[in-house]
Structure formats: structure tokens, C-alpha cells
Amino acid sequence: MEGKKEGEGETGKSEFGASEIEYVSYGGEHHLPLIMSLVDQELSEPYSIFTYRYFVYLWPQLSFLAFHEGKCVGTVVCKMGQHRNTFRGYIAMLVVIKPYRGRGVATELVSRSIKVMMESGCEEVTLEAEVTNKGALALYGRLGFIRAKRLFHYYLNGVDAFRLKLLFPCPELYPSLPMMAKTEDSHCHDDHIQPEERSELHQHL
Amino acid sequence: MAEKGAEEAAAAVDVAVPEGASIASGDNTVWTDVSLLLEAACEDLRDGELIHGDNFNLFAAMSALEIMDPKMDSGMVCKYYSVDEAIENGAAPVPISFYKTVDVQCTIDIMDYLLACEATWHKGHSLAQTVFSCIYLLRPDRTSSHALLHSYCRVIRATCKAVISVVSDARTHEEEDLFTMAYGLPLDGDGDEKCLSLLNAVEETISRQLRACKAHSSKRRVLEDIEPLQENVDLEEGYCKALLCRLRFRKHFYHVLTSMRRPQGRGLELARKHIATCISELECIRKSAEFLRSIACGACDDDTEDRTTASGCQPIGFDASLNCRLSAPTPPRTIKILSWKMAIDYFVKLLHDLDIICSYTLDPLLEGVLHFVVQFQKSQPDLVARAHLQLLLVQDGKLYGRDSMFAVITRAAALPEVTKNHDIQNNEYIGQLGQLVINKLKVLCTNSAWQRRKLGKMLQDWRVIYVQLELAFRKDFGDVLSSPDDENVCMKIFQHILLWVEEQTYWIASRFLILGFELELYSPSEYCMVYWYMYVVLIKLAEKTHLKMAARNDTNKRKGKKKRDSLKDVAREYRIPPAVLFVQCQICLVEGLTMMLAALRNENMILQSPNPFNTEQERFFQHFELLQKACVPDHISYPAFDESTTYARISTLVMYNYFKDAQRIAKEVKSSFTNDPDKLAELRRIEQVAEHNSIALNVICQVGALDPKLKVSFEFSHHPYFATAVVKRS
Helix, strand or coil: CCCCCCCCCCCCCCCCCHHHEEEEECCCHHHHHHHHHHHHHHCCCCCCHHHHHHHHHHCHHHCEEEEECCEEEEEEEEEEEEECCEEEEEEEEEEECHHHCCCCHHHHHHHHHHHHHHHCCCCEEEEEEECCCHHHHHHHHHCCCEEEEEECCCCCCCCCEEEEEEECCCCCCCCCCCCCCCHHHHHHHHHHCCCCCCCCCCCCC | CCEEEHHHHHHCCCCCCCCCCCCCCCCCCCCCCCHHHHHHHHHHCCCCCEEECCCCCHHHHHHCCCCCCCCCCCCCCCCCCCHHHHHHCCCCCCCCCCCHHHHHHHHHHHHHHHHHHHHHHHCCCCCCCCHHHEHHHHCHHHHHHCHHHHHHHHHHHHHHHHHHHHHHHHCCCCCCHHHHCCCCCCCCCCCHHHHHHHHHHHHHHHHHHHHHHHHHHCCCCCCCCCCCCCCCHHHHHHHHHHHHHHHHHHHHHHHHHHHHCCHHHCCHHHHHHHHHHHHHHHHHHHHHHHHHHHHHCCCCCCCCCCCCCCCCCCCCCECHHHHHHHCCCCCCCCCCCCCHHHHHHHHHHHHHHHHHHHCCCCCCCHHHHHHHHHHHHHCCCCHHHHHHHHHHHEECCEECCCECHHHHHHHHCCCCHHHHHCHHHHCHHHHHHHHHHHHHHHHHCCCHHHHHHHHHHHHHHHHHHHHHHHHHHHHHHHHHHHCCCCCCHHHHHHHHHHHHHHHHHHHHHHHHHHHHHHCCCCCHHHHHHHHHHHHHHHHHHHHHHHHHHHHHHHHHHHHCCCCCCHHHHHHHHHCCCHHHHHHHHHHHHHHHHHHHHHHHHHCCCCCCCCCCCCCHHHHHHHHCHHHHHCCCCCCCCHHHHHHHHHCCCHHHHHHCCHHHHHHHHHHHHHHHHCCCHHHHHHHHHHHHHHHHHHHHHHHHHHHHCCCCCEEEEEECCCCCCCCEEEEEEC
């Protein structure tokens, strides 16, 4: 239902099976340079090392890295905390390098973070994505995020953003929902993943 | 551990408390000398480590910057340390050249680039990085010896100041606050307020030079001895003309801004004349590009669409990095200035938008005002035009600075004449209601993203005021209300106002839902619930509008009872008013869309994959949270939606085709709107959508059963928010 595949550069696509990708939870300082270099090359806005540390020190359980044959090919960085009256998760950065896009790596990374957030008692998860980032919008749409608001001229380049929100079912209200039974199977969406999967932190620096 | 909590680290160091600290430390805190701590830390810390307190948060982390990283360090010297240094190094010479032809040529480039900067500023970048990247503007006195450049710089500064004042007075710019930031920029040059007299004098001189050169070329005797603009005789006419249209545009644009600010819309007619002149001068500016490019040929950029001046040459005297070092609100990133062509297009659009505002007749009826604002927003006007509209609508807490809000409400709610002087206007809640109307008008002038959010929140206020008014009326007029006299004025006012408040509430709700389409907030899998919600809101809107109009007719009838033919009266009473029928055909259309989408889903003709983390119910709740919180409408919830769509089937829909009803009503009601082109156009679009969907429904019904590969998708090809079904064989 979401936008059909856009002209993604088929050239330079890596050949690999989904099982060859290894997903690792953030394991300490030695992972930091990997995350930083990945985010640095993909996102236009610069973040100081303190921004990265802020996330991975406080919420190491919410950050994941994807490896293929020893090479780091993707990462997700998140946080969670009290926001007004809700306990909410926030996806700060999501990056998969170009040759590995469209194969479900981002979906798997972000699903792992979301699952931990849910288990930790988050009521909802939010993030911002550029309105032009069709890939990210489709990915999050499939995971159940809605576009809650449009943020006018959100990025410094003048592009609008959507605030995406995923509301978890409230267990007391609807105990019968077949929730979260098989998130482990979530790479069944593999062949629908769009390129350009990433989200950006808010950049009003 | 790379980061150490300050407290933990401090514990390891002997901390001395200074005597008699002069600034109060606040509750539960004391001042301490951290020198020793820092000294100890310096020995210990490696690259990339820091000491922080417990309150170290994301904002603090993101505010840290790495020195000498060109993306983060705005203090990094790109070229010059200061404006003075740039000037000393000849970055902005006065005159620009001692060779007059070059001087004129460069001045025109500066003018053109400033226009591009100004448009870029209006489009959402900071003033410091756009218009005030011009070194000449930063030192107002330096240009005084160069009358041409000086006059232009002055009018630019004065114009910026006028535009900032419009936008900050309107406060429509909540998310566009970068716009009015002008700290440290010399917006008030000495004598800028007299910018027009200097501009007129310079214009006069150049028009004489133009006349002189024309006379010269036609071998007529020159009437006055006048020094030409520049040395090259062949270029004199072209340069004079290029300068004149640029100067005249500035003059008239400044007039537009000032006349539009006159109270109660008194300057609108005059503003229209200046707008017309501005547009024609912009066309002359556009045409001058051919001449300017022919001279600059070779010396400048290739003919790209990106060029920021008419000639294509880079202007002298601009440095955007200077303000990065000097003024705080400027991020260290370079921005892309709009091309000169796009800048002209921007100003043409702005002037057209302003012209629409100026040609508005200041409708005294609120309904008309709302319709006008919504129509105006359809062309997606930018900030400056929206701010002007808002200032026109609401001045001194009155509509157009003229009609009190109570008078506006009285008229809108169709209250009897006597109300105008009734005590009720002093009621506290009536006062609050007036304030809500003002807020509503202001919010409708904001950009649609912001507008939608504010409208959603505003719904609660309207709901609360309804309840408060109802209680207040019951309390104040309880005794009279219980009396059987139905002619009672209070009773009338009470009913009319409450009805009108409800109508307004549903109007806001429908606008909130519609804006979601414009902002692309709904994904196709959510269309079904959105149309369903629109359906329940529009039903209420139609109901309240109908009741309001019936009450109005009732009042009118009473007034003219004796004069009128009673038979005609009866006939009139049973006719549904066109305004209600108009909503009615929208209702049929959204009902049809809801059911069609539901049926397609129920019969698995639209692919719906389940989401791993939540269900449709959560998405329903999220999308309509603000409506539900305000009980708009009452008793509406996900189960109600689920119930009304679960059993939808294509076969039943074909039997009872809502689209045919929409078409029929649209056709019928058209004749009532022959004087309203906007409504007529809308009815035509509704008819088209209904017709296409009706056909699509038949096709799906006939072919669908035989062809399991039939694909149905939805497009907004005929209407911005009513979708048209597209059926394809895959």
C-alpha cells in the first residue's frame, strides 16, 4: 500500500542472505567509533561525541549495530524517558549503509529497539523524519507509526518533518490483543524495505 | 568511564567554599570553588571526555561543539575576523569602481543579489545570513558618498524593518521565529526613515539621464546639460532603464507595505495601485536580464538556472560568514540563496497574494470571513502575506479594527436586533467567546502545519465555553427560562448562541480533518477511518447549520409576518437551505468513500498487512485524540467505527450507491450558487469524484469476482481531499 519501490541504485548492491547479518546490542566504547562514522557519513548534521555518548551511556540497551562479515553496516540509537504524562521512547538515529538497504536490516534494528522500549514500559515511541524521506516513512508506516504532525521548516535546509508516533496497546484496556507475539519474525518484511532508511535528530542547534 | 558525574568527581577532591559569595545560590545549593576539581580533571581527562552535573541533558550534549570542526565551530575564521577587516581588505569598496560603467554594472548585481537574499529570508532563513550578508548594509554611513547605492541600501533596511514589524505584530510566526531575529543588525540606519526622498531624488536624476541619452540618440537638441550615468554611450539607455525599474520596484513595494498597515483597511485601495506598479516593474526587471547578460557575457557564470543576479556575475560586497562570527542566531552552515529568477517569481506571488487581501471587501459576516481565509490559504501564501491578512482581520481586538466581537457574534449567530445593546454582552463568558473567535481568526492565518495543531487544541476551548455558557445562562436567566413566554429575548439569545457555538466547533473539527490531507498525514490504510470521522462530523455540522438557519428564518418570519403571503412562507419553511445541501452532498461522498474502502478491505481487495506492534484501534485513537478529548462529536469511539464498517460489501454498495446521491444533490444545489464561483467549482469537483467512484464501484463489482488480481488504489486527481478510486488489472 505504501509507495512502491523507487529507483534505488541496484548497482553496488551487496549479495548476502538475511541470516548472514549479525545484530549486536551496544557493547561499550569500542562500538562508539563505528556508530559515529556510520552516522557521520549518512547525515548532514554534525553531532559532537557527547551527543553520541549521551545516548549510548544512558540507554545502551536501546542501541544496536548490524554487522556483515565483521563490517558494521547499520546502527540504531535511541532514548526513553518521561515526556509530559507519558513514558516514551525516541528513535534518535537510524542508519544503514547504501549497499545494504532494502533488505530489512533497518526494520530489524529498529524493531529490536522498539521491543526493548515496550518491555521497559514505554507507552509510545516517537521520531522525526523528513517529509521527503519516502523510505523511512514507509518503513515506520509498516511498523504501525502514524504521522501525528507535520513540523514546518523543521530542518535547517528548510524541509518539513513529520513527527511519527507509535502507540502501544494499553494492556488493561484491551487484554485480548494478540500483541507482540512474533516480533522475531519481523524480517519477513524484508523485500519491501525502501532505501534511505534513517531518521534524524532534531537539528535546531 | 569517559564521563564523570560532577559530584562523584568532586568527592575525590578537597573542595573549599569561598567566603561571602555575592550571588545567592538558591535553595539547597551552595557555591563552591571548582578550580581544584578542574585542575585535577585536566590531568585525568583524555580527548572527548567531560565533567558534567546531574542535569546534563540532550540539549546540553547537542550544544557542545568541537573546535575547528567547520560544521560546528562558527567562530572558525573563514576569511575575515570582522566587518572592518573585510572592508580594509577591499571586500566592499566605495565606489565599487572608479570606472563608472563597471560601477553601475556592479551596483545592479548588488541590487539583484539583495533581491534574491530578501526572498530567501522571506522563505525562512535568517536575516543575518541573507540580506545582511551584504557588507554595505552593515555599515550604513559608508555608502553616503554613493547616492545610488546609498538610496538602495536605505530602502532595503527600511523595508526589512517594515516586514519584521508586520510579522512580529501578527505573531503568526510561532514556528518561523528565525524570521524576526535581528539582534545586532543595523536595521535603523540614520535617516532610513527618509529613504523615499533620497530614492526619489536618485530616480529623478536617472530618468533625466535616460531622457538626455534618448534625445541624444535621436539627434535632438539636449535641453539640459546633464552628466551621463556612465562612460559608454551605447550602454547608457540600457543601464538607465535597468536601474530605474529596480529603484521603482523598491519604492512602490515600500508603499505597499505602509499602505496596507493603515488602520481599518483604509489603505487597501491605494496599496492595490502600488501592487500593480510593483508587478509591472518586476516584469521590466525580468526583461532587463537580456541586456545585462549580453554585456556580462564571457565574464560570468554559464547560463544556469541557479544564477543569483540578472547578469550572472557574482556580486561584490557579500560575505555570509561574517555574521556567523558576529551574531549569535546564525548557524555555521552555509545556506543556498534562491536564484534571481526564483526570487522574482517569489515576489510576483507575494504581490498577487497581497492583492487578493487588498481586494477583499471586508465582509461583515463571520461566515464570509472564514470562507475567504480558507480560500486564501489554498494558494499556500507565505509568511509575509499571511501576517498582513491577520493584521487586517484582527486589529485592537475588533474585526478589521472596526466591529466589536460581540457585534460579530450577534450577526453570525443570527441574533435578534435587540441583542446588540443587550446586557448580555457584559457577560464574562460572552467576553471569552469573543476572544475565542479572535484566536480562531488568527490561527486560520498561520501555516497549515501549525494551524492544524492549534485548531485541534482549540476544540477543547470551544467545548468548554459551550458548557460554561449553558451553565451561566441557566443560572442568570433560569427564572425567565422557566416562564412559558417563548417570545422572551433571553431565551432566544441563549438558544442562538449555543447553537452557533456548536456549529463553529464542528466547523473547526472538519477543517482539522481536511488539513490532515493537505499535510499528507494520512496513509492510504487510514483513509477509511478518516472519511468515517469526517462523515460523523459533517452530519453534526449540517444539523447545527440547519437548526441555526431555521431559527434565523423564524426570527425573520416573526418580523415580517403581516406583510408576507402565508402560503409562500410555508413552502419556504420546508425547503432545506442550499448551505445545508452543500454539506449534505459532501456527507454522501465521504460516506460512500468510507464504505467503499471498508468493503475493499473486507473483501481483501486492498492489501492490509498487520502491524507487529499495534492495531488499527491505536491508530484511530492517535489520529482523533484531540477530537475525542473534546467529545466532538459525543459518543464517538473506535467500536462505533468498527461496527459501521465491518459488514460493508461491494455488492450492497452497488445496490445503494452513495456516490449517486452525492451527484444528484450536487447537481440540484448548483443553481443556488450561481453567484458564488468558489462553491460552484467545489460542487463540480464533488460531482466528478462521485461520478468516477460510482463507475469504479460498478467495475469492481462486475469484474472483481472474476479477476482476483484486480488492483484498486486511490488518488487525489479530482479533489484535494476526496479520493478517486483507480481500478487496474495487474
